[in-house]
Amino acid sequence: MERLTAPAPATAPAAAPATPLLEVAELTLRFGGVTALNGVGFTVGHGELLAVIGPNGAGKTSVFNCLNGVYRPQGGRIALDGTSLVGRAPAAIAGLGVARTFQNLGLFQHLSLVDNLMLGRHHLMRTGFLAGMAWWGRAKREEVEHRAAVEDVVELLELEPYRRTPAGLLPYGVAKRAELGRALAMEPRLLLLDEPVAGMNVEETEDMARYLVQARRELGLAMILVEHDMRLVMDLADRVVALDFGVAIAAGTPAQVREDPRVIEAYLGGGA
Numbered sequence: 001m002e003r004l005t006a007p008a009p010a011t012a013p014a015a016a017p018a019t020p021l022l023e024v025a026e027l028t029l030r031f032g033g034v035t036a037l038n039g040v041g042f043t044v045g046h047g048e049l050l051a052v053i054g055p056n057g058a059g060k061t062s063v064f065n066c067l068n069g070v071y072r073p074q075g076g077r078i079a080l081d082g083t084s085l086v087g088r089a090p091a092a093i094a095g096l097g098v099a100r101t102f103q104n105l106g107l108f109q110h111l112s113l114v115d116n117l118m119l120g121r122h123h124l125m126r127t128g129f130l131a132g133m134a135w136w137g138r139a140k141r142e143e144v145e146h147r148a149a150v151e152d153v154v155e156l157l158e159l160e161p162y163r164r165t166p167a168g169l170l171p172y173g174v175a176k177r178a179e180l181g182r183a184l185a186m187e188p189r190l191l192l193l194d195e196p197v198a199g200m201n202v203e204e205t206e207d208m209a210r211y212l213v214q215a216r217r218e219l220g221l222a223m224i225l226v227e228h229d230m231r232l233v234m235d236l237a238d239r240v241v242a243l244d245f246g247v248a249i250a251a252g253t254p255a256q257v258r259e260d261p262r263v264i265e266a267y268l269g270g271g272a
């Protein structure tokens, strides 16, 4: 399989802690009679990129919704650096350093790209509106710091030409990149990428792959990638977990998982 990008960089810091950044164990989620997740477990190391694959309905989005607090699993454990995430609200989980990009874009259409990225930093802002009125100097300094951090993301993702463009007017590939930028502006420790190249053409996909590699190299953050584009998965992931009907049926390196007979059967059986 031809590579989309240059070989993945060694992103793990030299003295990476032995314990994983994220530990998920025995995760179980039910909707009435439907078991969306049934005892799913995996880990993500510091700076690691784990891909979660599986046919439609396998449970990939449900995993993300449990991780960022949208769903509360009926059973299992989720720990970020030893802190349990189960039962916390999405905003609290974002505050602990988990950011997410959305398949259908989470941008405010009428706001400029830069303002959308500023909103990504909202949870990092210490000065509220009233405090901002009272302490103009401090609020102003904080604003300048946040704008500088946003500009770093704009530069990293080469979004300069679109800084003032309302998100609703961005070309699709650029909007997906802006969505990545909004999540990166949160300065996450763990980034959940929900189908970052869905609906993209080959050129846009290659661009996105390059920006994801660049973001990992520059920022050293861990990522979980849910994606149907197998070429992107095989190219970017350090490890892959395959789900089918809410169960983890295989885990390992991209090559191991691609050749696993249970994974081949799940995809062929599902007609995907």
Ligand SMILES: Nc1ncnc2c1ncn2[C@@H]1O[C@H](COP(=O)(O)OP(=O)(O)OP(=O)(O)O)[C@@H](O)[C@H]1O
Pocket (backbone or CB within 6 Å): 031, 034, 035, 036, 054, 055, 056, 057, 058, 059, 060, 061, 062, 063
């Ligand atoms: N809010 C919900 N209410 C009822 N059932 C749900 C809900 N969310 C997910 N499910 C069910 O849980 C199972 C897993 O769905 P999920 O969306 O997590 O799969 P997926 O792997 O992300 O699929 P796709 O690749 O199509 O996005 C499916 O059977 C789905 O119908």
